[in-house]
Amino acid sequence: MNRPLDGIRVLDLSIWMFGPICTQVLGDFGADVIKVEAPSGEPGRGNETHPRWRGFSTRFLSRNRNKRSIAIDLRSEAGQDVLLRLVQDADVVVQNFRPGVAERLGLDYETLRSRNPRVIYVAGSGYGRTGPYAALGGQDRVAQAMSGFVFGNGDPGTKPFPARTSIMDSFGGMVMVQGILLALIARHATGVGQRVDLSLFDAAIFSNIESFTTHLNTREPVGQIHDPLMSIYRTADGLLQLVMVFVRDDNPLGLLCRILGIDDLSGDERFATKQDQARHGRELVDLLEEAFRTRPTGHWLARLREHDVICSPVYDYADLAADPQVAENDMIQEVADGAGHTAALVGQPIKLSATPASIDRFPPTVGEHTDDILRAAGFDDAGIRELRDSGAVR
């Protein structure tokens, strides 16, 4: 065995990002992920508004490697029969439709379990299977907004902003992977599968666990604040993120002033304590930035690191792609499509010493593996042709 999930068969009905980003991790570690799509392709393949590479949405590319695609019309009876045949050999079934859709398609847990008691059934939802919002569609920005993630972003007095990156979809996908792995481990002992539920809303709240736990136990306001020792500063040639949180100095502001070569602002009564620094945050940030602006980012990074102060440049994606540590960590991998054109994909961050991840399959075209999968499931050529002609598969 080369990869930890070799031989695990995943039937992946999921769409957009939350589900597909989860099943991609399973594929990275060797699972045989069969992406079941509508004959028109899943909606996450995007439209002309998505940035594109050789006809593929790059967003789709980012979350669908290491999968095979079979296109099935699940609204047709023949299509549903095909799917139930595939379920018999599946270890895991993943879907993230709105609650009720799977039931309507005859793909609810009870139906699938009656076919295959070992199956692990994974349902991602926007808000939960039941409850006041169960019928609503979830989405990354909504999860950001309703989890408390957004309101603290930005300086006091400015409008809070959501992150431009779909961070909650990513986060939810990663938590969902945990759920599947836990159920696989449990199945080893019990011999039966189970149902795994996760809502994007709950996952997003979980990502706020630190601040939300503070709120719950202290009612201390957690929101926009000035924290000059954790701020971003403009330098002579760019930006610098200062992180003076782990400093072994009783007076971090004094240390910072020494490094910047300016008068010790910690002697100023406006900035004497952490609370004072927050209260007069705008003034303090301005005073410090005046000093930061005299020299380039590289100069300050080196000086701060001499004092073991954590700090970093603020990268855009071009900077990130050029970074030597990113290269060292194999976080960008060139992968070829069937025609030999290579696209760059983001590597797997988990490095396993004995059973590492690998990228073996380029993100598939719609129905690229329909025939292979059907043949392996016992359909003969005539049967496959019939399914194709009727539109049940593509």
Next chain:
Amino acid sequence: MTALGGIRVVDFSIWMFGPAATQVLGDFGADVVKVEPPGGEPGRGKGMGHPLHHGMSTRYISRNRNKRSVCVDLTTAEGGRIARALMAGADVVVQNFRPGVAERLGIDYRSARECRPDVIYAAGSGYGQTGPYAHRGGQDRAAQAMSGFMSANGDPGQPPTGARVSVMDYLGGMILAQGVLVALVARLRTGRGQRVDLSLLDAAVSGNTEGMTTYLNTGEALVQRFDPLMRAYQTADGALQIVTVFAKTKNPMKELAEAVGRPELAEDPRFTSDEARATHEAELADLLQAALAARSTADWLAIFDAHGIISAPVYDYAQVAADPQVRHNELIVTGEHPEIGEVAMVGQPLRLSGTPSEVTRMPPLPGEHTDEVLTDLGIHRPDLARWRDQGVIA
């Protein structure tokens, strides 16, 4: 029955990245033994101005339930022996020190494997075990800054801004937990342990996989935008996030313009096409802001819902706590700690039907379980007393 019942985790990890990961393992039944220096690990926030609940840092509370605490001075010879005895009984060892520290403390992978040949050894780092930044300390904001996550946050013309929530530490923790679970699955199948490495930088980069993959294959960067159709707006009594991306209409701009009572905006040549809107997005954001300021968040939620446009309130934590779906999902759990009293915690977002999570232990005081754990290792009371006097344990 729990998914990880009988799995013993020896957890040397500190701050947030490691503890967030091991808490998930504890939630699903693993016996997590938190090994801390006498006085407690730094993430307890002593003297750091953390918000406190009956003397315990709420940040610490948020990530240390379902663990037992043992305080051992690993720099002493006896402390080293205790560490080896603990590792001999460990299925999983977790640490997130800077590279080199575990070696110095005698708790590196080689030492752990000598104690327990099939151990799963998880090492979290800031940037990787090797490479140009390996020796540097990592931190959430630095990972936000260097992964490209920050660069596009905030309105055009504003400095890029980080999220206030330590989202990369938490995302990293979730991926580290995945790594441990993947290795546990592999061990069930091969009988062998292995080393699991994850850097916070790589976790953060993988959290940006969509934008990064787009950049790598098209050169199109994620940049700051006003993004009027996906923006958070101030209402008469709060803030509202609009999400038109899934609107079931060919022309979301028309639907949005009608919803806000300004149908003429959809005919305005500045806003009729994606390209035109991109050029005039600041003006459109201003016009929509003026319209949205006229009514309450609740009014707008109903109006947008009627127009098939997803929208969501921007919640602060008090609103999250009061939300009926959060209540329904039982995402806030409380427990009673014998010394610090009632503690509120954020529950597990993952629901497993057969082997659900449980909160069985409150976040421990430093060394709360030292005697219990060491007695189980076969260490006798006189030794415990002597070591306590010598400061080896606490």
